[in-house]
Amino acid sequence: MRAREKGLSLIELLVALAIGSVLIVGAVYVYSQSRSTYRVSDKLARLQEDARYALSVLEPDLQLAGYYGFTNTPDDFKYMTGGSTASVVTSSRLQPADAAVAGLEAGFQACGNNYAIDVVATVEGTDSAYGLACAAAGGGYLAGTDTLTIRRASPDDLGAATANRLQLLVSRLSPTNQYILSDGSLPASPALDADNVQVRDLIVRTYYISQNSTGPDRAGLPALRVKALDGAGFTDTQVMPGVEDLQVQFGIDTGDYNNDGVIDAGLDADGNGIPDAPRGIATRYVDPDDVPPGFQVVSVRLWLMVRSSEFEAGFTDDRTYEYAGKTVTPGDGNRRMLVMKTIQLRNARAL
Ligand SMILES: [Ca+2]
Ligand SMILES: [Ca+2]
Ligand SMILES: [Ca+2]
Numbered sequence: 001m002r003a004r005e006k007g008l009s010l011i012e013l014l015v016a017l018a019i020g021s022v023l024i025v026g027a028v029y030v031y032s033q034s035r036s037t038y039r040v041s042d043k044l045a046r047l048q049e050d051a052r053y054a055l056s057v058l059e060p061d062l063q064l065a066g067y068y069g070f071t072n073t074p075d076d077f078k079y080m081t082g083g084s085t086a087s088v089v090t091s092s093r094l095q096p097a098d099a100a101v102a103g104l105e106a107g108f109q110a111c112g113n114n115y116a117i118d119v120v121a122t123v124e125g126t127d128s129a130y131g132l133a134c135a136a137a138g139g140g141y142l143a144g145t146d147t148l149t150i151r152r153a154s155p156d157d158l159g160a161a162t163a164n165r166l167q168l169l170v171s172r173l174s175p176t177n178q179y180i181l182s183d184g185s186l187p188a189s190p191a192l193d194a195d196n197v198q199v200r201d202l203i204v205r206t207y208y209i210s211q212n213s214t215g216p217d218r219a220g221l222p223a224l225r226v227k228a229l230d231g232a233g234f235t236d237t238q239v240m241p242g243v244e245d246l247q248v249q250f251g252i253d254t255g256d257y258n259n260d261g262v263i264d265a266g267l268d269a270d271g272n273g274i275p276d277a278p279r280g281i282a283t284r285y286v287d288p289d290d291v292p293p294g295f296q297v298v299s300v301r302l303w304l305m306v307r308s309s310e311f312e313a314g315f316t317d318d319r320t321y322e323y324a325g326k327t328v329t330p331g332d333g334n335r336r337m338l339v340m341k342t343i344q345l346r347n348a349r350a351l
Helices: 010-063
Strands: 077-080 088-090 123-126 147-153 163-171 178-183 197-210 223-230 233-241 243-252 284-286 297-307 321-323 326-328 336-344
Touching: 010 147, 010 233, 010 297, 010 336, 123 243, 147 243, 197 243, 223 243, 233 243, 321 336
Parallel strands: 077 178
Antiparallel strands: 077 088, 123 147, 147 197, 163 178, 163 197, 197 223, 223 233, 243 284, 243 297, 297 336, 321 326
């Protein structure tokens, strides 16, 4: 008699196959889930990096706003031509509402009347408006976004003046001897002296959001751009693609440190509602257009909305974002990240 052959019955084989396939399906499912989780977190990490980069460009620029070499009192500046300290235009006459300053080259006036030399306005902005006379690049300004302008001196002493370049002649020893010039002509006095009398470039930058980013397939993806005073006029550069919104609010010192809505007792001897000796503490945040006359901006609050460059099938951004007095519910297939930062202005004048 032949020994009975050992092996699997058909039933046993089918059961084994069934268990095996359940395990494989499970493993494939877990794998695909972790892959998509990885893809999402990778995308969010990239958005975070973009937002951090954009903030890292804005922050040091803002911290230096109002830095004018040896003075942080921009009222001391006067515009001079031909190296003549005898006939100058004082800073209070260098504002947009004033007549265009004679002698200032057309390239410097391209973005607005006296915009390049309004040194008193160390930080300013526009609320849901572009506001510049020179055209926005990148397909134009994106409606609903804010702009932020800073003015300051370059950090280095240039050692000489250059014609057709907006520059500052700054003096350590005589605080009222501060000049703006654009023709490269320096006065005989005060004479240049590396330690005490220096020439620096005037830096003027306006950050704004454009409708498109530059690069292939980037139409429709907004970008953070900067219009900057450079050489004989203004340049326009993309800072970061994928920035969909820039919102700005300014912190002002109202002298209401006990937060009861009115200026604290004893801080307003002349009764004009403005603290006589502000401490440089932001007690209220207002939209860029709402800074009351006479109040100084002591800090800036920035919001940046960064958007992924790829549309994601099966994803809807149905969150509601509330920031800077806006409420936004995108409802589209783009991932977003909103970042906010408050930056103290180091050169804010404490009177
Ligand atoms: Ca705004
Ligand atoms: Ca008070
Ligand atoms: Ca007062």
